[in-house]
Amino acid sequence: MESNMKIGELAKRTGFSTKAIRYYELLRLLPEPDRTESGYRMYSQKDVERLEFIEKAKRLGFSLDDIRDILILNEQQEQPCVHVLALLDQKLKQVDDVLRDLKAFRKELARLRKESAEQLERLPADAAICGIVERGVHARGEAALAWLEFRQPGKRGRD
């Protein structure tokens, strides 16, 4: 695989910035590239593919650290399978949690929006002051604090 492009070309082909590419090298997501006599980094198609992989993995929500581990495991042909599988499971769980919350959230938001819009409509056209807040929210007692009824197990830090 011959190294035939400079960093700018690699950047153009992959959509990453040259800064990001150098940064990935620093983090060992990319191997140290060949250099020209004058010190320019030279890259090959392999690097394009590696960056494309990185992009996909990023989009799947893996951190650069995760990605580096996967890539390095893969390189070394140690057994990344189990590791990767566990990582995937973990990600799936995270995604499911977020999805669950987000759906409940959406529902709540939609309800709120609907109520607000209705309250806004019921106002005389010349009303200069806000109906949602003046009526809507006050009518509900504890202002915005009552907006979101949203149960959940919670974890958070101590002092």
Add this chain to the structure above:
Amino acid sequence: MESNMKIGELAKRTGFSTKAIRYYELLRLLPEPDRTESGYRMYSQKDVERLEFIEKAKRLGFSLDDIRDILILNEQQEQPCVHVLALLDQKLKQVDDVLRDLKAFRKELARLRKESAEQLERLPADAAICGIVERGVHARGEAALAWLEFRQPGKRGRD
């Protein structure tokens, strides 16, 4: 509403750290609390509720800035209606976008996991080396680089 707890108590009741509580005050998510003669912050049930609201809103993906705006608009009873309605619409749209992406992502993750697990199973029990990577991935051509077929509209920075 009498202010009858110090910051540590408020922290205990809400699960936020005292540091975080002071930080929220700085960002004006919390009003300036009453103080004892000696300068200790004193809080009331209202603050507990406000922090609970903040927690919910945080979990709903609002930034602290968003949350501050909502809280302050609500407090001032200036005419936040239209503004709030717009905010709500904007959030709804964001949430829908995220939901859409996240569902696609989940599907992709699940597929990947399933394939990986199957490949892992098909290996001889004594195989010391990784099936996903060695076969799965190698069979698919370009190592891990082919793992994730995941189309997507992309945006990213230039150099």
Add this chain to the structure above:
DNA sequence: CTTGACCTTCTATTCGACTGGAAGGTGTAA
């Protein structure tokens, strides 16, 4: 009156994933 828990303010640091800019070398075309 001292210990210890709790509080105050202040400034600094963390994390992840970069980006920005300075100062200077390289390579090519006019």
Add this chain to the structure above:
DNA sequence: TTACACCTTCCAGTCGAATAGAAGGTCAAG
């Protein structure tokens, strides 16, 4: 030769959401 794009290294800064720690004040129990 000069302009210009592109490359190099190195150091600093950004963002959001806090956390860490230093130096010191307060308050109740023993």
